Amino acid sequence: MRGIMSTSRTNLREACLSEAIRTIEKDGIEGLSLRKVARRLGVSHQAPYKHFASREHLLAEVVADAFADFAVFLDKRTRSSRTEDELLAMGLAYIEFALKHPLKYRLMFSTTLPDRSEHPVMLEKAERSYLLLKDCLSGLEYAHRPDIDEAMLERDAMLILTLVHGLVTALTSDAMDTMPISEQARESAIAHTLARIGTILGGSVPTEPEMERISEAVRDRIPTGAVTLNLRD
């Protein structure tokens, strides 16, 4: 028999998803439990298992949806912008999304997500956003400079992503509650980050000797190969 709830027919699956979202909003990602969503849906504790193999699978789907929303947002906002500077538009869109949907954003970059390799759909949705940025970069005249090859572009894309991610992570961290910053400081932090991205793309590629100097230092100091997974020493 079905539960008493309004969840008609066999759409319990959808109901679980949206109830999961509501639960995360209220209790955080750690507070999500299959039993809780079942209870809140007025359904037996095992019912969700008919639609999701495990808690992780449910979570993976919620996260995948968040990523999908993110990609759509990025795409739409960047496209619709009449700005010359398409990269600036994308950066702004990124930041706008993260500040408008901090929970969703946090969810996407939580470190306790289900293993990516076991949830290919989630992974695929996540990669979409990265591709959008890379495409955007490819469209700029930056990409047509003779000193920029594919690998360089890829590395710079990563850097840019990292910069914006770091910025919004800081801006939406709960440190902001205990140590709030002024609206003005916030704005200049954002503008500064975006400007510095411009600096990176505008500046010429590091010179050969400079790269060699750094690479040497890297080879000197950075361990190569397998990593050790222990917390001691």
Add this chain to the structure above:
Amino acid sequence: MRGIMSTSRTNLREACLSEAIRTIEKDGIEGLSLRKVARRLGVSHQAPYKHFASREHLLAEVVADAFADFAVFLDKRTRSSRTEDELLAMGLAYIEFALKHPLKYRLMFSTTLPDRSEHPVMLEKAERSYLLLKDCLSGLEYAHRPDIDEAMLERDAMLILTLVHGLVTALTSDAMDTMPISEQARESAIAHTLARIGTILGGSVPTEPEMERISEAVRDRIPTGAVTLNLRD
């Protein structure tokens, strides 16, 4: 009566800490439980509560230790380096630590840590590393340029930290298992990041009109004030 274990006297506290570390190594941060620690120490499930108010408190202490180790490492490596380029030395030290102790590093930047504001000791240890970088930056001639004021330095410090953090997060992410990259690509990713940091510090500060252009766009698009904590819409 005491447990049978070798944990003599009242050093159960220390024993808990190191057993917690061992547990995290084996079962991940999610797998840490006070009961497990107690069991592995041959002690009753409530014994750890005499030394740690809750699971979170135990975890906070482990994390605080990790941060302390990190700060010490940064300091030592940077100091001992005979390089002219002190910033490069610090960047390398950062990366070296993260690659040598990926678990410890992940632990420090896990998103499921105890609330920072409720664990001041942990917070304080965490801030130490940031201060080290800022100090390092202050020592450079960069800091003495007329166009660099305190706020600018602070913002650039944040950017640099973000860049290095993003780099090592990618390098130690488990995506590396499923999509491994060549030793050479790894090395150039590292060198590239460090070089781009140089680009940032070397380049001149963004011009006034450029900043104004960006700031305007920011004001246009970025929501101000309170954020909404919901996952819908």
Add this chain to the structure above:
DNA sequence: TTGGTAAGTTGACGGTGTCAACCAGAGGCG
């Protein structure tokens, strides 16, 4: 000696994920 406190103990409660077994209904099919 006495009394109080710190550091252990056992026990209980409510919560979790998940396996197993059962059951009702719907649809295909001989």
Add this chain to the structure above:
DNA sequence: CGCCTCTGGTTGACACCGTCAACTTACCAA
């Protein structure tokens, strides 16, 4: 029509978990 199988729900059990409460011991200070 009758049967049979599959889907989506059910209850029940198990082994965990964090944490509160109450009890016991050992020691140390007055």
